[in-house]
Amino acid sequence: MLELGEKFEELMKVMKRLRGPKGCDWDKVQTHESLKPYIIEEAYELVDSIDEKDIKKIKEELGDILLQVVFHSTIAEENNEFFTIEVIDELINKLVRRHPHVFGDEKGYSYARWEEIKAKENGEKNFSRIGRLNKALPALSLARRIQENAAAVGFDWVEVKDVLDKVKEEVDELNEAKTQPEVEEEFGDLLFALVNLARFLKIDPEVSLRKANEKFIERFNQMEKAIEKDGKEFEALNLEELDKYWELVKKEEKR
CATH class of the missing domain: 1.10.287.1080 (MazG-like)
Structure with missing residues (x-):
């Protein structure tokens, strides 16, 4: 069995072949910009697999996210932007630098200290204890992160x-x-x-709302089927009649 490093090198070779002259037509034309939707999609699919507690699916989705990392790194190498090894080096250095209580002499973890270190990394003299927030997050996820950060400092x-x-x-x-x-x-x-x-x-409010969305869609589909089964037209029913079918579907779920 290949060691981890050898396996990673094999993965990089596969990616470079896909991007090469005799590679895949789709893979060859992708850019940092064109791949943006996919990394977001893969992140949500990983969240779904975690919610489902499906270990096999979690493994698969982690692989899909790793693919995105390798894909972007390969594109960067082709464009002489940076090398994949730099991505790994930067991550290692960041983890060590931001955990002085593990890799240094400091005692205990402090969220405020974490944010202070991050601010210094970015050349900022001042920092907010609520942290530098990613405003590109979905609003519900951003609200949760804001609240978690505020809670971390009391x-x-x-x-x-x-x-x-x-x-x-x-x-x-x-x-x-x-x-x-x-x-x-x-x-x-x-x-x-x-x-x-x-x-x-x-x-997690984002996950909870997505489940509520899925439940509504499923109930609505079942309501349509129940109406069709009774030989009626959806558009011909008023709101009161539709609500009766809705309640019927809910009762069927509990059986």
């Missing part, structure tokens, strides 16, 4: 009851909003509070 609710009270407060403020800008602002505050609640309940 700015957090104490009990889940406090968060529930905050959710109720935001619902009341949304009801009291008069103008469209006020409605938008209060709705955002409500969503932010719900993300906080999800965090206290140990739920």
